[in-house]
Amino acid sequence: MNAGPWLSVPPPGYGGIENVIATLVPELRRLGVRVVLASVGSSTLPVDEQVSVFADGQFAALQRPYNQVCGIAQAHLAGVVRELHSRDDIDLVHDHVEAVGLATLAAMGPAGPPTLHTLHWDLAKHPALYGSLDGGDRVRVNGVSASQLARAPLALREHSVGHVHLSTPLAVDADRRPRPEKGEHLLILGRINPGKGQDVGARLAHRVGLPLVLAGPVGPYHRPADLAAAGDEARQNPDVRFFLDEVAPHVDGDLVRWVGTVAGQERDDLLASARASLFPLRWEEPGGTAVVESLALGTPVVATARGCLPELIEHGRTGLLTTDEEELGDLLLAAELLDPDECRRVAAQRFTPAVMAQRYVELYERVRQSARAP
Ligand code: UDP
Structure with missing residues (x-):
């Protein structure tokens, strides 16, 4: 190996x-x-x-x-x-x-x-x-x-x-793990990057009025305080420019928040308690680890139907997919109709x-x- x-x-x-x-x-x-x-x-x-x-x-x-x-x-x-x-x-x-x-x-x-x-x-x-x-x-x-x-x-x-x-190891016995309390928030878990589409997600969250947590690093910066302290030099990194120019204007610290990189139990709790996890993709996601993790923790996925998403997500069962970016907003509102236990069962069989x-x-x-x- x-x-x-x-x-x-x-x-x-x-x-x-x-x-x-x-x-x-x-x-x-x-x-x-x-x-x-x-x-x-x-x-x-x-x-x-x-x-x-x-x-x-x-x-x-x-x-x-x-x-x-x-x-x-x-x-x-x-x-x-x-x-x-x-x-x-x-x-x-x-x-x-x-x-x-x-x-x-x-x-x-x-x-x-x-x-x-x-x-x-x-x-x-x-x-x-x-x-x-x-x-x-x-x-x-x-x-x-x-x-x-x-x-x-x-x-x-x-x-x-x-x-x-x-x-993901999270899929083992996923259907037997205690059900976490579901919160109201949506989650985008992943590197902040144009391909992952956090700008689209942040805009849609404001449109439908649902709280959104963005979790993940911006370039080499894992915490909001580190990015703030880095000053203008940080803009040399394209993901930093994307975040500052396209995402940050929608981050109001109230409805839409960026929490930086999350890990371990904090990450799992944030994912398990989300109403849905969102992947407003602009690239062809090759493997989608975070998608599989989301299902394993009982959180349905709302996503653009790109890359591996149609293979991983059964539309109407474990998530909702669309090719239309604007329609994602409506799907976010519908995601609570999906059954978290069904997501976990599928993960325990397939992943x-x-x-x-x-x-x-x-x-x-x-x-x-x-x-x-x-
Ligand atoms: N991840 C994490 N904390 C974060 C953001 C991401 O632990 O704040 C993990 C996520 O749970 C997943 C991996 O990083 O296991 C990202 O893999 P994925 O295939 O989703 O995306 P990639 O970055 O490889 O395109």
């Missing part, structure tokens, strides 16, 4: 990919899969063996110039390739290192083990990141939704073995870590079979 050089597994705070790995690995081991983790030394996830080039996560280095960022990824991967050359007990590599990981492992050719690379982003606009995949049938990719795969560059789609929806691991074991077998094929 190649987690990369950026963050420890599980991650200390933010870290979507590392969270997926931390959720998947214990379930794989329960199914009898032996897992060697290529990560950073500070990872604490129980595994059978760990391989590390860096003692600690290099996340802060992502702010450096692009060639230095690639250099760090390459150094990590050189360690992984060295390891693979030196042993013959690795049956398959499950790689999560964006773009450069798959290219490097593919370049090993027949000397490398079969490789499954999980796509984590919407890559439609970045075909050049992957280029052509040498390594033929030994390297395969999977998406985190059918929609993400459908939009991926042809070079990747040709190597696809399917998709696996994301899961548990065990379901995700089972599906990955199937894909691993497919990857190994196609690597064996003449």
Whole structure:
């Protein structure tokens, strides 16, 4: 399992990919899969063996110039390739290192083990990141939704073995967890970013007169006080400009509030007590972790029908979808008709870590079979 050089597994705070790995690995081991983790030394996830080039996560280095960022990824991967050359007990590599990981492992050719690379982003606009995949049938990719795969560059789609929806530990026994008191508020949980559409949500909340909580970081700023203290320099970040220019004018601290990044129990309580969670998307959401988390905690989803949303949400059962931004306002008012328990039941069937691991074991077998094929 190649987690990369950026963050420890599980991650200390933010870290979507590392969270997926931390959720998947214990379930794989329960199914009898032996897992060697290529990560950073500070990872604490129980595994059978760990391989590390860096003692600690290099996340802060992502702010450096692009060639230095690639250099760090390459150094990590050189360690992984060295390891693979030196042993013959690795049956398959499950790689999560964006773009450069798959290219490097593919370049090993027949000397490398079969490789499954999980796509984590919407890559439609970045075909050049992957280029052509040498390594033929030994390297395969999977998406985190059918929609993400459908939009991926042809070079990747040709190597696809399917998709696996994301899961959340919150979905385990979700239908048996105590029902939280539902409040009046709507919630948008996620990075503040034009693609996530917080400006649309804030405007709609005023129109329909429902309180809205915006939770998530603005660029590198996790707390309103940090952003306020940062001064004009903060505007260099595009997400900060988006927030200040498009969202903040609607944030009155009363009906619409920005609370910064929330984590742990605070995050779960905010999500579980929301009347609905809102995703007024302007991008093709590739995997939608926060969507799955919302269902697991019994909160129906109101969203623009983009990206993976139509795959995750059953309209009229676990949420309400529309292609019309303005109609979202009406749907917000209708969301209280949906049954929170039904959301939790669906999550407990479809989005548990065990379901995700089972599906990955199937894909691993497919990857190994196609690597064996003449
Ligand atoms: N998240 C969080 N606190 C916040 C905002 C987001 O813990 O204030 C988490 C959220 O619960 C989810 C992840 O960050 O687990 C975001 O993943 P998602 O796939 O929804 O969006 P991405 O940022 O990957 O596009």
